[in-house]
Amino acid sequence: MKESTRWLWLAGLLLTAWLVYLLLPILSPFVVGMFIAYLGDPLVDRFERWGMSRTWGVVVVFALITLVTMVALLVLIPLLGKQLMRLYELLPQIIDWVQHSALPWLQLKLGLSDDFWQFDKLKQALSGNLGKTTDFVGLIVSKVTASSVAVVAWLANLFLIPVVGFYLLRDWDVMMAKLRGMLPRSSEKRIVGLMGECHEVLGAFLRGQLMVMVALGTIYAIGLMSIGLELGLLIGVLAGLASIVPYLGVAVGVSAAMAAGLFQFGVDLYPLLAIAGVFIVGQMLEGMLLTPWLVGDRIGLHPVAVIFAIMAGGQLFGFTGVLLALPAAAVIMVLLRHAHVFYKHSRAYGVEEPID
Incomplete structure (x- = not known):
């Protein structure tokens, strides 16, 4: 590549980066729509191989996405909302238990002074606000309605996501072919090879890891609820979401579940062993089945x-x-x-x- 051409490419990249930075406030729906198109393209391609047109394949994929979203909104969201409200109600009791049961034991084991922990002010603040959920919700509503322009913009972005995703998914193969046709002929093979590796790594991570997150969240939530943990669904979902980072999900889940188990069951050994067993089973399934099958070793x-x-x-x-x-x-x-x-x-390097 000639020196002038290199400088031209560099200037183009810098200009693109500057434009992206300026357009950041409006890019979110387009980025989410692009993710939807990228993740849904293999499924639409499969429908095309089965004899379905590209447009109808996109319609079927969006119908499936809509169905899953509606199930989540109608079933999962209300249950999580109830558990969040229950957690809000239990916070003063949890702080009381930490202050009068957990911390004295920890002070005894570590040799800390009696006034090392001070939770009185926090407990008073939480207790004073307990039962004022209506006022809290009213405050949020008033703040939201006060910035009606921001609400309208947020709703517009939310509406744009499926629209942008639909059109990008419908024309995905055409756009990829046009982009490939714009590549310099001398560098096309190398660039396509690099993009193929990026696609392999990115596709394996996004599709595989998202499915692993959903599977682990389901396993953790069902397991914790089956042993009677009051906040089992909330903790299971949080642990599943944290599984986007390997080993972070189990660390978050075990810590939160053990703390909730100690608060609910006390030092009863069997429920705590059952909580540990849920995460052990989840990790065994992830290591031996979910990750090898859904993600593979190309991440x-x-x-x-x-x-x-x-x-x-x-x-x-x-x-x-x-x-x-x-x-x-x-x-x-x-x-x-x-x-x-x-x-x-x-x-x-020397060679x-x-x-x-």
């Missing part, structure tokens, strides 16, 4: 890299950055792997060999 994203990517994306670009964090991390990982190979065959 290559280290757990620390996943955590850093999500935090960095949120810090730099807010909610849109969180959505783009994992795709960007997957692409960067593939590019770094090829850069490492290029460096090992370069004069800077200059041709790269295929």
Whole structure:
């Protein structure tokens, strides 16, 4: 590539990055719609192979997405809402138990002073607000209605997601073919190879890990509720969502479930062993069945890299950055792997060999 061409590409990339930064406030529905199109494209392609038109395949996929969403809204959301309200009601009792049961035991074991923990002010604040849920909801409603423009914009973005996702999914293959046709002929093979690796890593992570999250959340929630844990559904769902980062889900789930179990059952050994058993079974199923079957071994994203990517994306670009964090991390990982190979065959490393 000539020097002038390189500078032209660099200027184009910088201009694109600047435009993306300026358009961040309106990008969320388009990013979510792109994710829907990316995740749904293989299923639509399968429907096409079965003789269905592209448009009708997209309609079927969106009908399935709508059905799952409605089930979640009608069944799961109300149950989680009830558990959140129950947790809000139990908070003063939990703090009282921590202050008069858990902390004295911990102070005895660690040799801490008696006034090391001070929870009186927090308990008083929670107790004073308990029973004022109506006022709390009214405050939220008043804040929301006071910023009607923001509410309208949020609703518009929410409505745009399925519209953008539908059209992107319908024209996905056409857009990919046009983008490939715009690539420089001399570099097409290498760029397509890189994008193929990015697609393999990203597709395996997004589709596989999302299914693993849903499966683990279901296993944890059913298991915890079956042993009588009052907040079992809420903890199971949180543990499933945290499973986006390997091992974080089980750490969050075990910690929260054991704390809830100690509060509800006391030091009774059998319920605590049952809680531990739920997460042991979940981890065994994840390691031996779910991850090998749904995700495979082509991800290559280290757990620390996943955590850093999500935090960095949120810090730099807010909610849109969180959505783009994992795709960007997957692409960067593939590019770094090829850069490492290029460096090992370069004069800077000490050995200059041709790269295929």
